[in-house]
Amino acid sequence: MFEVTPFDAASDAAPLAALHAACFAAGWDAAAIAQLLSTQGSFAFHGKDGFVLARAAGGEAEILTLAVAPVARGRGLGRALLQAAINKAQAMGAQTMFLEVGADNPHALALYAGLGFAKVGTRKAYYSTASGGTDALVLRLSLPAKFA
Numbered sequence: 001m002f003e004v005t006p007f008d009a010a011s012d013a014a015p016l017a018a019l020h021a022a023c024f025a026a027g028w029d030a031a032a033i034a035q036l037l038s039t040q041g042s043f044a045f046h047g048k049d050g051f052v053l054a055r056a057a058g059g060e061a062e063i064l065t066l067a068v069a070p071v072a073r074g075r076g077l078g079r080a081l082l083q084a085a086i087n088k089a090q091a092m093g094a095q096t097m098f099l100e101v102g103a104d105n106p107h108a109l110a111l112y113a114g115l116g117f118a119k120v121g122t123r124k125a126y127y128s129t130a131s132g133g134t135d136a137l138v139l140r141l142s143l144p145a146k147f148a
Contacts, residue, residue, distance in 0.1 A: 003048075004078050005045070006045055013034040015046075016051050017033050023070070039055060041057040042087055048072075049069040050078065051065075051084075052082060054087045062098045063097065074075070086138060095142070097117075098141075100136040112139050116141050
């Protein structure tokens with residue numbers, strides 16, 4: 001079981017930026033993460049080796065990024081982070097959650113499918129790569145109403 005907690009310190013986004021840089025070729029810097037965290041409806045959860053950044057508004061939510069350090073992948077941290085974000089989005093009134101994922105990322109696709117996300121679209125050559133571009137798949141998850 002992973003300890004996943006809210007991340008509320010937009011003023012200290014450096015640890016999240018370091019994790020993001022370890023996970024992605026074009027990692028986001030601390031200023032970009034801090035700006036996203038300061039946007040109304042945005043929220044994040046983190047664990048020792050990963051974080052999820054999302055936002056919710058108008059009945060919809062979006063996973064902006066999910067970063068799990070390479071050494072910690074395949075152990076359930078990504079699932080725990082996503083579940084925390086799903087629960088928070090539901091509590092904020094979201095009925096649908098979206099995300100984009102590289103079509104060439106089978107591990108992430110399996111994680112998202114296991115949580116019930118389904119493909120609703122494709123963004124051609126959305127992610128830049130050395131060989132040109134990789135398609136992004138747009139995934140959607142219906143969120144049941146959460147009652148207090």
